[in-house]
Amino acid sequence: MxxxxxxxxxxxxxxxxxxxxxxxxxxxxxxxxxxxxxxxxxxxxxxxxxxxxxxxxxxxxxxxxxxxxxxxxxxxxxxxxxxxxxxxxxxxxxxxxxxxxxxxxxxxxxxxxxxxxxxxxxxxxxxxxxxxxxxxxxxxxxxxxxxxxxxxxxxxxxxxxxxxxxxxxxxxxxxxxxxxxxxxVSGLDLEAARLLIEQETGRAESDDRVRLLHRATAGNPLALLELGSDRDVVESLETELPLRVPPALVAAFGRRLERVDAECRAALLVAAVCGGGIRLITDACEVLGIDVSRLGEAEDGGLVALTQGRVEFRHPLVRSAVYSGASVQARRAAHRAAADALPAADVDRRAWHLSEAVWYADEHVAALLAQAGDHAVARAAYSVAAGAFERSASLTPEAHERRTRLLRAADAAWTAGDGSRALTLLDQRSAVGSSPVEDGDVREIELRASIAARSGSLREALELLVAAADRAPSADAEALALADAVHATYYLGDARTAAALADRIDALQPRIAGTRPRALGLMAIGMARTLAGSGGAAEIRAAVPLLEADPELRHDPRRLSWLLLAPLFLRDATGGGHLRGLVEEVRGAAGVGALPAVLFHVARDQSTTGASWARAEANYAEAIRLATETGQETELAMSLAGAAWLDSRAGRPAACRAHAAEARALCAARDIYVGEAWVSHAVGDLELSLGRTKAAVDHLSELVALLARLSLDDVDLSPAPELVDGLLRVNRRSDAAAAASDYHERAARKGQPWALARADRARGLVAEVDFDSLFHSALASHEATLDRFETARTRLAFGSRLRRAGRRVDARTQLREALDTFDELGAALWRDHAATELRATGEHVRAAGASVFEALTPQELQVGLQLAEGRTTREAAAALFLSPKTIEYHLRKVYTKLGIGSRSELADLLAPTDRTSAKTPAHRDAGQ
The missing domain is CATH 3.40.50.300 (P-loop containing nucleotide triphosphate hydrolases)
Structure with missing residues (x-):
């Protein structure tokens, strides 16, 4: 009891x-x-x-x-x-x-x-x-x-x-x-301490003695019993000097060890070293000439228990006292004996014991530890691998090999998610001494850059990657380092540096041999030139078939998200569509450490095309959760910014502002200016959709200033079409016309349909006459893109102008299409704007139906989507890292909230089609 x-x-x-x-x-x-x-x-x-x-x-x-x-x-x-x-x-x-x-x-x-x-x-x-x-x-x-x-x-x-x-x-x-x-669990109170001592010792102690013990042990039960049975210790406590329980316990255990002879203590030391397995303890004792049966005396003395073929110490502090109380020579001998007793095939345990048995450089032991590190990597035990490689390096006589093993230790530590340990190991490697330029040095710089980039230190990552390119042993290695550097400049919004790096990659092109460095080099050139407003689409298109043909890229966790950069930058219906399929194919096999970046890019693609916004929301939620769990601040900031953008489009003000605030704090702290731009665009457009026009114009104008300050001239980042809309609402027509004209010039230079469509919409809004041709031109460009939301915005703007021009019948055609698209996507506020305009033409529009997704939590939505796509319960559980019963638990809640009772109904409701944001039907009657 x-x-x-x-x-x-x-x-x-x-x-x-x-x-x-x-x-x-x-x-x-x-x-x-x-x-x-x-x-x-x-x-x-x-x-x-x-x-x-x-x-x-x-x-x-x-x-x-x-x-x-x-x-x-x-x-x-x-x-x-x-x-x-x-x-x-x-x-x-x-x-x-x-x-x-x-x-x-x-x-x-x-x-x-x-x-x-x-x-x-x-x-x-x-x-x-x-x-x-x-x-x-x-x-x-x-x-x-x-x-x-x-x-x-x-x-x-x-x-x-x-x-x-x-x-x-x-x-x-x-x-x-x-x-x-x-x-x-804290110590026992005074009364409980008294009862425990009486129950365990069978005798009553004086009040003064119990109080003394309780004060010295803070009611620790084991300490009460161990110290209470030792009269000398209790008497020493009467001095009232401050005592800490752990040292007192160790001292108590040490006194108990004094009651057994030296050979019994030697057998206990072997048991402490070997870890409990009686077979190994017996063999190691035999190597040392120790009688293993002497452990029976330790059992009689309450130090150990022999059960089911194992030697279990009564308390970890007993084992610590045995090991710490032995001489250094005795400990090393015990480890050597354990290594000798282990079978040769048990490389891992032999390696660790031998490493404790030597105090000098020994290449044989170092090589065994490195082999143990390889085994740990193969089993995804990266923290153990880091320790094995680190200790291997400490025992390695030759400097070059020591540097190699320290690099492997750092790589394993970073893969285990321990960036600070990885950097410490890299610092140790740098201190081992100089050597000629070698591939290992470049890999060290790239590893430092990877740690910096994922943890949010993008400026540091950029500097390191440029340094790695400067020291690269080949054109291929230089191109890869420079491409990664351009990727860092994208997050930093550093168009000038990106352009300089792109020129350097361009000069390397004739000497690049590998498919992957050529593909990523072309992508990087295209990205840099896009950011600078000087083309780039041709290079990105040239990279697409190379990306599709490179199987290694699909198994490179650091660069898997590159597969989606082409469709995200091109924003049209033809650029890199097959790459989306490749990402879907490999994302299920990607490790969780790689998933935040992959999910973020997938969600961004889904939220800016005609794909399901519900799926985008679920992927953003998962990316945010995993980025938080794995400490990836860059992916966390960008995922939060992307979620704010999607919330703005969907008309969720509270969620948008919450995501925006968190993203903005991270972006500001880490100089992630592209994320900051996304947030400003999201909040500005949200204010516009809420009718808070002055606030919208202020936010969007600040974004224009930010982009100018950064020299980010990618027209796709510009909020000019939204700003034109806002300026017109506050009667600043000349400013709106100037913004529309400037945007059109830049869109024409880029020549991509997404920008051209938005440019013609902006010009259509400010045109005094003949606005029809501009809107029709915009809609023609939209046909070459996948962004249904932008198409609906153009139709809403066109319909509004037609209605104000007194052309109600023509206006209804555009406004109905806009209303249907906003309804299907789940863009609630913009759907309301379209409904208001349509009613103003004399058409009756019933209230919008509620989205089936609004009642579901992100976890329930993820479960519902997995099952709606035909996965079994166990497949969904594996994909979401949950148990099958947890999937069934969430599924029951989904059924209740959606008012359905079968998976077939769920599949009908959430089926992945081009019109996936299911809603309760919003019926409409034609009016005059």
Missing amino acids: LVGRQAEQQAIDQVLAAARLGTSGVLAITGEAGVGKTALLDAAMGGATEMRVLRATGIESEREIPFAMLLQLLRPALGALEGIPTAQADALATALALPVPDAAAIPGGRDRFTIGAAALSLICRFAEDGPVAVVVDDLHLADTPSVDALLFAARRLAADPVVVLVGVRSPEGDELVAGVQVLR
């Missing part, structure tokens, strides 16, 4: 009860060493007899073994592995070092998020036969890849009969469980 833990037990019982009823729960039990976390977990499992338990304990000696804890945890559930999606099953099997048909061919199998999703699927599949408790003690001691996978899965549980309970030492493990429900 636990003493003084009624509140904690009640909190745990609540999440257990919810799991029995099918509502998942995750609870992290945190507290200092010895406070009773393990006792609470044991008590919880003792009362959960009807639940199947997956249990594991973090073991410090296995901290560098990738997925050691995850294998321990999931082993009882591996029989359900065949019931989860094949790609996830193969990825998880690879991570756990289980046999798979062809691990190298697994798409996305090297991604730590895929492994987390696979763990989620397996646990939920295992729970289909009854409630499951997932229990991990000492999570802070487990290997990082296992922790990442477990917490990734835990945070996505919702509607499965699964409870996850983890014990975490505080403060070491507090950051691990950020974002999940935490139960903080």
Whole structure:
């Protein structure tokens, strides 16, 4: 029976009860060493007899073994592995070092998020036969890849009969469980401390003695018992000097070790080094000539427990005291013995033990560690790989190889999401000494640039990429570095630098041999010239077939989004349509680390074409979530800016302003001027749609000034057509005419249909006479684009002018088309404007039907769209990194909100067509 833990037990019982009823729960039990976390977990499992338990304990000696804890945890559930999606099953099997048909061919199998999703699927599949408790003690001691996978899965549980309970030492493990429900366990109160001492010792202690112990231990149960049984320690506490519990506990454990002889302590040291497996402990003891049976004395003394072929220390501090109390020579000998006792094929563990056994440079050990790092990379255990390569480098005698291994360590650390560690390792590499210009140096600069660009330091990334190009060993490598540099200038809105880089790439063209550097070089030239207002479309069109033909680009996570840059820059119905299909083909296999950029570009394309705005909204939401989760501030800022633009078009003022404010703060802090321009355009056009014309003109005028200051002369970034509309509404006709004329000149220079259509619309708005031909010209240009919203804006403007000219019948044709398109897209405010104009022609228009999407949360919308496209529940779960039951939970809510009862009805309602923003029909009767 636990003493003084009624509140904690009640909190745990609540999440257990919810799991029995099918509502998942995750609870992290945190507290200092010895406070009773393990006792609470044991008590919880003792009362959960009807639940199947997956249990594991973090073991410090296995901290560098990738997925050691995850294998321990999931082993009882591996029989359900065949019931989860094949790609996830193969990825998880690879991570756990289980046999798979062809691990190298697994798409996305090297991604730590895929492994987390696979763990989620397996646990939920295992729970289909009854409630499951997932229990991990000492999570802070487990290997990082296992922790990442477990917490990734835990945070996505919702509607499965699964409870996850983890014990975490505080403060070491507090950051691990950020974002999940935490139960903080503190020391016992004075009365509970008295009861515990009496219950465990069988004797009553004096009030003064209990108070003294309680004050010194802050009620830590383990400390109360350990220190309370040692008269010398208690007497020393009477000095009332300030004491910290952990040192006192270590001292107590050290005194207990003094009660066993040297050979027993030697056997305990081997057990501490080997990590618990009795077979390895026995073999290592044999290497050292130690009698392993002496561990029995340690068990009698309460230091260890021998159960199920393992040696478990009573508390991690016992193990720490054993290891720390031994001499350096004894520790190294124990590690050497463990390495000698391991089979030769167990490269990873042998490498780590040998690295602890030597204190001098040793290429043999360094090479083994590098091999262990390779194994960790193959299993997506990038944090472990970084540690292996780093330690390998420290033991490498030769400077060149040491630099190579430090670079690999930094690359692995960055892939694991630890940018600061990666930069520290790169700094160590730079300090190893100078060497001739080599490919490794260029790769170091490119890695620094990648870290800078994704974390939002775009100016630094640009400088680094130019430096990498300066040192590139070939024209191909130089072109790739320069292309990435142009990409950075795009976000920075630095048209001048982009143009200079484009000229440099252009000069390289005759010497470029590879398809990818040629394709990206052409794209970069086209992007730079577009930003400068000096052409660019021809180069982008020339890049399209090369991009389509390059299979390597589809498997390069850093550059996958380049596939969508061509259609985004060309904005017409012919430029790079096949590339959209390629992105759809590979995005499902892309790792989560690459997805924010991919999803952002996909959403931007969907929100600026005739594709479904609902899908764009769902993709923006997912991009924002994943960019936040993976710390990618550049993608986060751009996704928020893109979402604000879509909110503006759709007529969602509150959402637009919220997204805009968050995006603007990030863009301002990181000099992401293109994102800032998008935000200004979105907010200005929103004000225009709300009838707040002065505010709209102010916002749009500020954007014009910003673009001029940056020398960003891409006509597609200009808000001139919207500004012309606003200026006319505030009776500034001459200013509107000047803006329309200037915009038309720039659009004509570019010669692309999207800009030409908007230019003719602006001229049609200000024309005194013969505006018909200008609007018809605009509509003809719109036919060559995919942006149905812009077409509807032109029809609305045309219809309005026709109505004011007294041509009501002609006006109705344009206004009906505009109304229908706004209705289908979900552009609520613009739909209202079209309806008002149509009513003014004498036609009766009934109230708009509500969008079926408005009632759904982003998560429900994503689930509905996945299933409407024909995916099964399990396929949707795999795509959204959720469990099948969570998908079904959200689906039930979708059915209720939409008033439907089957997937066929859902498919009809949300089917992906050119008119996908489904609404309740808005009937209309023709008038005079």
